[in-house]
Amino acid sequence: MRIEPRVLKGFRDYLPEQTIERQRMIHLLERVFTSFGFVPIDTPAIEYAEILLGKGSDETDKQLYRFLDNGERDVALRFDLTVPLARYVATHIEQLGTPFKRFHIAPVWRAEKPQRGRYREFIQCDFDTIGTTSVYADAEIVAVINSALNALDVKHQIRINNRLLLNGFLESLGSEAKPASVLRTIDKLEKQGRDSVERELAEESQLKTQEIQDLFEFLALSSESTTTDLLGKLEQFVSKRDNETARKGFAQLASLVSSLDAFGVPNEAFRIDLSIARGLDYYTGTVFETQCLELPAIGSICSGGRYDNLASLYTSRNLPGVGASVGLDRVIASMEELGRLSKKQTMTEVLVTVFDESSQLKSIQLADQLRRTGLVVEVYPEATKIANQLKYANKKGIDLVLFVGEREIAANAYGIKSMLSGEQVEAVRAEDLASTIRKLVKNV
Amino acid sequence: MRIEPRVLKGFRDYLPEQTIERQRMIHLLERVFTSFGFVPIDTPAIEYAEILLGKGSDETDKQLYRFLDNGERDVALRFDLTVPLARYVATHIEQLGTPFKRFHIAPVWRAEKPQRGRYREFIQCDFDTIGTTSVYADAEIVAVINSALNALDVKHQIRINNRLLLNGFLESLGSEAKPASVLRTIDKLEKQGRDSVERELAEESQLKTQEIQDLFEFLALSSESTTTDLLGKLEQFVSKRDNETARKGFAQLASLVSSLDAFGVPNEAFRIDLSIARGLDYYTGTVFETQCLELPAIGSICSGGRYDNLASLYTSRNLPGVGASVGLDRVIASMEELGRLSKKQTMTEVLVTVFDESSQLKSIQLADQLRRTGLVVEVYPEATKIANQLKYANKKGIDLVLFVGEREIAANAYGIKSMLSGEQVEAVRAEDLASTIRKLVKNV
Numbered sequence: 001m002r003i004e005p006r007v008l009k010g011f012r013d014y015l016p017e018q019t020i021e022r023q024r025m026i027h028l029l030e031r032v033f034t035s036f037g038f039v040p041i042d043t044p045a046i047e048y049a050e051i052l053l054g055k056g057s058d059e060t061d062k063q064l065y066r067f068l069d070n071g072e073r074d075v076a077l078r079f080d081l082t083v084p085l086a087r088y089v090a091t092h093i094e095q096l097g098t099p100f101k102r103f104h105i106a107p108v109w110r111a112e113k114p115q116r117g118r119y120r121e122f123i124q125c126d127f128d129t130i131g132t133t134s135v136y137a138d139a140e141i142v143a144v145i146n147s148a149l150n151a152l153d154v155k156h157q158i159r160i161n162n163r164l165l166l167n168g169f170l171e172s173l174g175s176e177a178k179p180a181s182v183l184r185t186i187d188k189l190e191k192q193g194r195d196s197v198e199r200e201l202a203e204e205s206q207l208k209t210q211e212i213q214d215l216f217e218f219l220a221l222s223s224e225s226t227t228t229d230l231l232g233k234l235e236q237f238v239s240k241r242d243n244e245t246a247r248k249g250f251a252q253l254a255s256l257v258s259s260l261d262a263f264g265v266p267n268e269a270f271r272i273d274l275s276i277a278r279g280l281d282y283y284t285g286t287v288f289e290t291q292c293l294e295l296p297a298i299g300s301i302c303s304g305g306r307y308d309n310l311a312s313l314y315t316s317r318n319l320p321g322v323g324a325s326v327g328l329d330r331v332i333a334s335m336e337e338l339g340r341l342s343k344k345q346t347m348t349e350v351l352v353t354v355f356d357e358s359s360q361l362k363s364i365q366l367a368d369q370l371r372r373t374g375l376v377v378e379v380y381p382e383a384t385k386i387a388n389q390l391k392y393a394n395k396k397g398i399d400l401v402l403f404v405g406e407r408e409i410a411a412n413a414y415g416i417k418s419m420l421s422g423e424q425v426e427a428v429r430a431e432d433l434a435s436t437i438r439k440l441v442k443n444v
Numbered sequence: 445m446r447i448e449p450r451v452l453k454g455f456r457d458y459l460p461e462q463t464i465e466r467q468r469m470i471h472l473l474e475r476v477f478t479s480f481g482f483v484p485i486d487t488p489a490i491e492y493a494e495i496l497l498g499k500g501s502d503e504t505d506k507q508l509y510r511f512l513d514n515g516e517r518d519v520a521l522r523f524d525l526t527v528p529l530a531r532y533v534a535t536h537i538e539q540l541g542t543p544f545k546r547f548h549i550a551p552v553w554r555a556e557k558p559q560r561g562r563y564r565e566f567i568q569c570d571f572d573t574i575g576t577t578s579v580y581a582d583a584e585i586v587a588v589i590n591s592a593l594n595a596l597d598v599k600h601q602i603r604i605n606n607r608l609l610l611n612g613f614l615e616s617l618g619s620e621a622k623p624a625s626v627l628r629t630i631d632k633l634e635k636q637g638r639d640s641v642e643r644e645l646a647e648e649s650q651l652k653t654q655e656i657q658d659l660f661e662f663l664a665l666s667s668e669s670t671t672t673d674l675l676g677k678l679e680q681f682v683s684k685r686d687n688e689t690a691r692k693g694f695a696q697l698a699s700l701v702s703s704l705d706a707f708g709v710p711n712e713a714f715r716i717d718l719s720i721a722r723g724l725d726y727y728t729g730t731v732f733e734t735q736c737l738e739l740p741a742i743g744s745i746c747s748g749g750r751y752d753n754l755a756s757l758y759t760s761r762n763l764p765g766v767g768a769s770v771g772l773d774r775v776i777a778s779m780e781e782l783g784r785l786s787k788k789q790t791m792t793e794v795l796v797t798v799f800d801e802s803s804q805l806k807s808i809q810l811a812d813q814l815r816r817t818g819l820v821v822e823v824y825p826e827a828t829k830i831a832n833q834l835k836y837a838n839k840k841g842i843d844l845v846l847f848v849g850e851r852e853i854a855a856n857a858y859g860i861k862s863m864l865s866g867e868q869v870e871a872v873r874a875e876d877l878a879s880t881i882r883k884l885v886k887n888v
Contacts, residue, residue: 002757002759003494003495003757003758004758005495005531005534005755005758005759007487007491007531007535011488011490012488013485013532013535014485014486014487015485015536015539016483016484016485016540016546019485019486020484022486023474023484027471030467034791034820035815035820035821036815036822037790037791037820037822039463039791040460040463040464040467041458041460041463042457042458043451043458044455044456044457045489045551045553046452046455046553046565047452048450051447051449062514063514067509067511068511069452069509069555073452075452077489087449087451088457090449091449091451091457092457095459097839099824099825101822109489109490111513121489129825132825134825134826136804136808136826137825140825262806263812264812264816311449313446313447314446314447314448314449315446315449316446345483346481347478347481347483351481360580360703361703361706362706364580364583364703364706364707365706365708368707368708376478376481377479377480377481378480378481378545379580379584380543381576381578381580381581381584382543382578382580392543395541396541
């Protein structure tokens with residue numbers, strides 16, 4: 001009886017061309033994170049359920065892959081890399097010391113409703129600095145985001161806000177409205193119009209008409225044309241409120257933004273956006289989102305922020321931190337949509353053909369010699385018809401093919417053909433093969 | 445209420461030094477696999493249980509992490525990368541074409557009893573060539589194993605056998621004994637002595653006294669001092685039997701071994717060992733095991749073999765193949781035991797210190813400039829006492845520290861100190877910093 005070779009809904013097989021591209025991007029991210037002094041860590045895919053439950057939201061609880069293991073332990077697959085990080089630092093921080101800068105690139109699982117661009121298994125690429133409240137750690141995260149997206153060749157703009165500004169503003173009004181809920185209401189502006197939004201703010205957040213106007217005035221500052229203008233007006237706005245929280249938020253935001261030049265982040269790579277909130281409750285200061293400028297509709301491709309206390313559930317030690325997460329699946333989806341995803345199915349630079357059984361060992365030997373010079377070399381495993389071997393090269397997208405026939409072996413000089421250009425180089429002496437191939441590879 | 449930050453038994457947190465070392469090894473393996481034309485793929489961690497059940501052994505079935513997902517689907521975590529590969533090629537082989545050479549480096553999960561060096565979550569590093577019966581594909585796997593272990597700096601010996609030899613020998617006796625069970629009995633030779641083993645062979649495998657003697661004679665060939673001698677005697681032994689299966693096994697083994705020189709595998713890196721069987725039933729010809737020469741007791745660090753039909757459960761298409769799997773956890777355990785595991789906790793090449801808040805942006809700026817030259821540069825996030833910053837460098841094992849004080853900034857010339865050697869270089873001009881640091885890094 002045959003079994004249907006199906007894959008679970010929301011899960012994916014990666015074909016070589018997809019895996020090559022994803023691995024390439026992951027290696028670039030690793031290099032960028034490393035260049036700033038972040039170090040890699042890893043944690044188990046499976047954790048005790050109590051470690052993961054109630055840490056994200058009701059939604060993430062419902063989306064847990066949770067089960068009893070063979071020892072009747074209540075366990076679950078991690079749904080993000082932040083909760084495992086919290087548990088990890090609670091255990092290891094004495095040994096690690098602070099500041100602790102780590103990155104973690106690994107799959108997570110969520111039993112969400114699968115939809116376009118949303119999967120039940122996906123990679124997260126997190127980086128965080130733990131154990132410092134310095135605003136320069138926040139700024140460095142912006143610099144890392146900028147370098148990471150440059151490395152991935154994504155045109156981007158990082159949007160920066162500080163939650164203390166809106167928190168302080170609402171505080172100054174004596175309002176008990178939740179900043180996140182206020183922002184959620186304001187998010188509906190485009191769809192429902194100003195009247196409807198004002199009504200909702202009045203009803204649900206108990207804001208008075210003048211307060212709502214002030215709120216709109218505050219948010220409108222985001223549209224100032226330069227960061228300097230924005231900070232100037234924001235300072236005025238904040239000084240009028242006489243609220244400590246808002247002042248602190250302003251000071252943090254101003255320091256962060258004014259340090260970005262030293263961090264090498266160009267002006268066009270970021271802007272202040274006072275409407276950015278991030279859904280997660282644990283952010284307490286700086287928050288980031290990042291827009292893909294060529295495809296803004298895809299949503300934020302790198303988000304994060306500052307939190308006051310990462311691991312309070314597991315340790316009495318106070319561990320503030322700041323970090324962000326590159327949404328690799330979204331980046332790949334946007335590259336795909338923009339037609340900028342490489343479709344390379346192989347890394348092979350040259351295919352060594354096999355003419356017949358008597359010459360097969362010679363083909364194998366030449367392949368070995370070329371490989372030792374650092375080239376990526378495949379030798380066809382069978383002495384089939386050359387036409388088949390060329391078809392194979394074509395199908396896999398291998399450009400260069402080396403011919404090792406009886407005549408070539410006798411002369412110790414070989415032919416190389418480019419499948420793409422049709423160009424042929426004849427009678428290359430064995431000792432010149434590597435350098436000739438290198439030149440041809442570079443031409444592609 | 446605080447939650448104890450515990451990790452499940454058999455699972456591991458990876459500290460930075462462990463992750464750096466593991467990632468380094470994985471990158472080396474990726475490079476070796478790629479250099480032979482293998483391409484990476486990936487498959488989901490979770491599969492329908494029916495895909496995974498009954499594919500390994502009763503043991504792997506019992507060790508499955510199996511559960512009902514939120515949609516009441518019977519699912520399980522993969523316990524190896526071979527069964528997912530079979531499902532994968534059954535779905536995608538038309539698109540992929542043959543020969544298909546893939547590698548897959550990913551975690552698998554088995555609810556085994558945890559013990560020294562055995563974990564419930566571990567990495568497998570598989571590589572296989574699918575769709576060819578060519579013995580040169582088998583030989584290439586040996587070449588890949590050799591290159592992979594050289595890259596990992598593991599002194600090794602690959603042991604090669606062909607199952608058809610013993611199968612054919614038992615066939616020629618008219619015995620219905622299972623080769624694997626015969627070999628299991630013979631494995632007890634050292635512990636139980638020859639008498640006991642002979643009795644067991646006679647009873648359980650119904651072998652006659654002369655046949656048992658012939659069997660011992662056959663296996664004793666493994667100890668011939670050279671491969672040439674061994675093949676010579678083996679050929680005599682086989683020709684006496686007049687059995688097609690054994691002849692085929694001999695021809696395959698002889699071709700494989702005689703091609704290894706062309707593949708660049710030196711004589712000392714392999715030997716024929718007629719007692720190698722590999723537990724798994726699906727191997728049908730060549731089988732490999734690999735010994736770590738400095739620590740043979742750790743068991744095979746890279747095993748594999750040839751199978752006739754990979755995906756018969758999922759497709760009518762016949763897909764022969766050959767492959768092996770590097771036991772990365774075992775390699776790491778042996779390196780650890782041999783004291784050869786790097787304890788590097790960071791990749792940072794230089795730490796830029798921060799003297800005070802007024803000079804902090806200058807430190808950040810210099811760090812950015814150095815990073816742009818390709819150096820791995822960390823800048824301390826706070827303007828704390830320099831002693832603290834040096835302590836940090838020491839704790840993390842960062843060798844070079846750059847001093848950016850008022851005087852240095854005024855002179856635009858900076859001091860660099862090696863924490864390891866104590867050596868100090870004074871007054872390095874900003875434009876010479878990168879090259880000076882590069883020289884000092886190389887000295888370590």
